[in-house]
Amino acid sequence: MEKFHRNERLAVLMKTLCDSPGETFTLGSFAEMFGSAKSTISEDMDIVQNLLQKFDLGSVESIAGSTGGIRFVPGCKKEKVKSVLNSLCQDLSNSQRILPGGYLYMLDIIYDPKRIFEIGSIFAGYFFKREIDCVITVETKGIPLAFATAKQLGVPLMIARHNSEATDGPSVNINYVSGSSKKIQTMVLPMRALKGHSRLLFIDDFMKGGGTAKGIIDMAKEFECEVVGIGVFIETLEPAKKLVDDYVSLITLNIVNTEEKLIDVKPSKEWL
Amino acid sequence: MEKFHRNERLAVLMKTLCDSPGETFTLGSFAEMFGSAKSTISEDMDIVQNLLQKFDLGSVESIAGSTGGIRFVPGCKKEKVKSVLNSLCQDLSNSQRILPGGYLYMLDIIYDPKRIFEIGSIFAGYFFKREIDCVITVETKGIPLAFATAKQLGVPLMIARHNSEATDGPSVNINYVSGSSKKIQTMVLPMRALKGHSRLLFIDDFMKGGGTAKGIIDMAKEFECEVVGIGVFIETLEPAKKLVDDYVSLITLNIVNTEEKLIDVKPSKEWL
Incomplete structure (x- = not known):
């Protein structure tokens, strides 16, 4: 040999x-x-x-x-996390990102494999000890980040969708209320997607009111699974009271001032 | 030092x-x-x-x-590709995957980070020399694979969606006709998503008639970009004539016989 x-x-x-x-x-x-x-x-x-x-x-x-x-x-020291988040905040503060209605354009970041892997590795390090069985997200924009996190935790990903398809097989539908706009939405998860008693990590790109996270917690119950962690890339400062308590965000977005073209975005206090 | x-x-x-x-x-x-x-x-x-x-x-x-x-x-020898594809075909042939209507359940495979990275690395090796600027896909099920391929090519990902959102900014809509069911569908891509004259690689999990691939080619033209490669994980044997010519599939699905519970699935002839 x-x-x-x-x-x-x-x-x-x-x-x-x-x-x-x-x-x-x-x-x-x-x-x-x-x-x-x-x-x-x-x-x-x-x-x-x-x-x-x-x-x-x-x-x-x-x-x-x-x-x-x-x-x-996986995992890295807090100093490294801070430096990654500071660089992201600097990029996100670029006034050219401001869209009509005070929205921020950030698809270039949340679809960029290199940056998303860095962010996913922060989540993987943070949640590793919780013995995650599966990462879950809701389509569409959080999928790359959830996938990168799942890869670095070494566990499968599952995606809840807004409509069911023939290739899903039998599926569970639930309605949930968006925490900010109070709109009712539907999410669907195939019956085969989750084994009972799995420990789930919900990952998403953005949290405003926390309605989607709450929806996932309710959905998990239908599968006799438990959400043992929630990680979001960016949360908004308002509303301060979200529909879920136990979550971690990396970056907090305060205000997008469309008139003065100012964006106030900072690493979340967890990391300071 | x-x-x-x-x-x-x-x-x-x-x-x-x-x-x-x-x-x-x-x-x-x-x-x-x-x-x-x-x-x-x-x-x-x-x-x-x-x-x-x-x-x-x-x-x-x-x-x-x-x-x-x-x-x-990136890249590996044909022997290794064959062995990955054979193992996938064996897994896909499991009769428990058969769903009503002759569909195959395969979410466990196309959302599994480890397997999807293997598949993405095959695509990355195959398409590397075409000097790809961006990988593109259409939501939802092909996203993990497209993302893994983009990661291993070291280029960004872009996702066309079925509806536009406020966070997209101005966007381009096109209608396209599904190659198999002849249904008209819409895809939307944010104006900021692509730089002109980019060389695009379209990656998807499944191709039947090739309508989505054709839609992406049309969409690319609106952005003065060019689709220089198309890679799909699984194609169906029928219809033999797709709406696009120049594509690569890894696996070919012939027939799902729901009565005899038989699935005929093989590595595509490119790899034999």
């Missing part, structure tokens, strides 16, 4: 672990992959752990027992 | 390059990052290149000239 040098092993170990966050690998499987002793791989892991720390890229965790092994845990 | 060992440099180089496909890094920027000579980094790169080849993970390309440097190019 071909032998690999330590530097080769490290590069491949780093890539393999980081590409599959949350997945448990046994030392034995790596030992076989590289034709090395387990003790050698174990030393490699110490180096990987150090490197991840040095570059603030996450960490490696050992899991004891018969199902044990090593897994990559 | 802190010095790094070769094994540390290799692990970080591998991760940095693979995380940002298509992005050009100068030797100088890495030399600075690690406090090493450029000639050392250049040797590191040869090792990275070898490793990528050995594990069939893509390749590293040098770009000459004043804007030159090194970039990671």
Whole structure:
């Protein structure tokens, strides 16, 4: 069998672990992959752990027992989060983003894979310890972010839609009330989408009144599942009282002044 | 300045390059990052290149000239593509996927980040040389795949929707005719979404008649952009004549026999 040098092993170990966050690998499987002793791989892991720390890229965790092994845990330090959020706020403050009615154009950000992966990795680090089984979102604009978060948690994504389709199979419909405009909307989730007793993380790009998040909590109950975390990219400062309490936002949007062309947007206080 | 060992440099180089496909890094920027000579980094790169080849993970390309440097190019060998597609076909052939009306349930696959990244990396490898500026899709089910492909091409994603929203700003509407059911549908793209003269890659989860792909081609013209590639995860065998010619599918679905509970699904002939 071909032998690999330590530097080769490290590069491949780093890539393999980081590409599959949350997945448990046994030392034995790596030992076989590289034709090395387990003790050698174990030393490699110490180096990987150090490197991840040095570059603030996450960490490696050992899991004891018969199902044990090593897994990559996403996450970074608060300083790095702050610097990502500050750079996003600067970009979002550009007055050319102001649309009629005081809306902000931000599709270029929420559809940009590179930035969305950074944001998703913040959520993945924040929610990892809650043992998420599935990330859930509602179509359309939050999908890239929810998907990037799911990828970095190593769990599946599920998307609630506004209309059902033949390819969904039997599905559950619920009505929910938007927290800000009080409009009634429908969301649909295929019956096959969720296993009972799953721990769900709801991720969305934007929260105003919190109606969609509340809808997801109600929908989860129909599937005997529990929403154990809510993360939104941007929340509005008003209304201060949302329909849900336990959520995390990254950025808070205060006001878009269309006359003076001013946008007041800041990292949410959680991160300051 | 802190010095790094070769094994540390290799692990970080591998991760940095693979995380940002298509992005050009100068030797100088890495030399600075690690406090090493450029000639050392250049040797590191040869090792990275070898490793990528050995594990069939893509390749590293040098770009000459004043804007030159090194970039990671996604892609893998045909054998690996075949093995991914065979495993997908096996999973898709499970008779429990059959829904009333002869539809196939496949949300668990097209929303699974790990599998979708594998599929996206096949598309990224296939289309990389066409110098894509932007990946485009139509909501909803193709979004994760289009996003994963965009991530691995290192380009932005844009999503055409069925209705416009206030947060889109001014937008272009077009009507298009579904290739199979002949129904007229609408798609909307914000005016700010695309720069003129962009080279677009259309990615979708499913193609029957090709009407959506044709709609995207028409939409692109309104933005003075060009669709230079079309990739779909699954196409149906019938109708054999689609509304577009130049497209690539990964898997071909022949028939779903609801009575005998048989599904005929194969890698598309391109990959055999």
